[in-house]
Amino acid sequence: MLALDVLDEKNALKIAEETCEYIDSIKIGYPLVLGTDLKIIEKIKNLTGKEVICDFKVADIPSTNEKIAELTLNYADGIICQGFVGKDSVSAILNIARKKNKKVIVVTEMSHPGATEYLKNVANDMADMAKNLKVDGIVAPSTRVERLKELKKIVGDLFIISPGVGAQGGDLKEVLNVLDENDYVIIGRAIYESENPKESAKNYKMQISTF
Ligand code: C5P
Numbered sequence: 001m002l003a004l005d006v007l008d009e010k011n012a013l014k015i016a017e018e019t020c021e022y023i024d025s026i027k028i029g030y031p032l033v034l035g036t037d038l039k040i041i042e043k044i045k046n047l048t049g050k051e052v053i054c055d056f057k058v059a060d061i062p063s064t065n066e067k068i069a070e071l072t073l074n075y076a077d078g079i080i081c082q083g084f085v086g087k088d089s090v091s092a093i094l095n096i097a098r099k100k101n102k103k104v105i106v107v108t109e110m111s112h113p114g115a116t117e118y119l120k121n122v123a124n125d126m127a128d129m130a131k132n133l134k135v136d137g138i139v140a141p142s143t144r145v146e147r148l149k150e151l152k153k154i155v156g157d158l159f160i161i162s163p164g165v166g167a168q169g170g171d172l173k174e175v176l177n178v179l180d181e182n183d184y185v186i187i188g189r190a191i192y193e194s195e196n197p198k199e200s201a202k203n204y205k206m207q208i209s210t211f
Helices: 009-022 030-035 040-048 062-072 087-100 119-133 145-155 172-178 197-209
Strands: 025-029 051-058 078-082 103-107 137-139 159-163 184-186
Touching: 009 025, 009 040, 009 197, 025 030, 025 040, 030 051, 040 051, 051 062, 051 103, 062 078, 062 087, 078 087, 087 103, 087 119, 103 119, 119 137, 119 145, 145 159, 145 172, 172 184, 172 197
Parallel strands: 025 051, 051 078, 078 103, 103 137, 137 159, 159 184
Antiparallel strands: none
């Protein structure tokens, strides 16, 4: 899953087009949507034929979450929300997504060092909640493989999307040892900031498919 956190349309579409034969899915977030607008999703989908997941880490009260999900899922194939706001807030998003046949992915533990201060302590409970609500997937860190393993065990057949390989220092092979074929490795800067994004995506794809 390519994390396309560039800021302008021209660059985003160029990288998406160059790399799309080597990726399965595209994740965009505030950087690109605030730098352009939600219609960028349609443009990426038309150009690449890939699904686009919006990483808005939505974290509000149920009624506000509902509005954000409604607008986002008019375009995107899935939305990422925070689990720490509780099951009523996550359910509000899930209700909208189910009506539109779209995916909901819940953040459990984030991949950056700061996530060990607070999130890590409640991540297992959030994974449990995600499983009970029957969302589609969770976000879990490639930067802490032991935690990735534990979270995967909790969510069972929910898929995992896992950021942290590349720029954040996660080791691809260690991560692939934990994930299975329904899961996704998220890679951003190591592709879009490389001198040749196409080659970088191709290289990651080769390592993943020959693992
Ligand atoms: O550039 P890099 O490969 O580090 O990109 C990782 C992507 O995953 C970014 O879009 C970041 O916002 C996102 N992300 C993360 N950790 C999480 C959830 C999302 O790094 N727990």
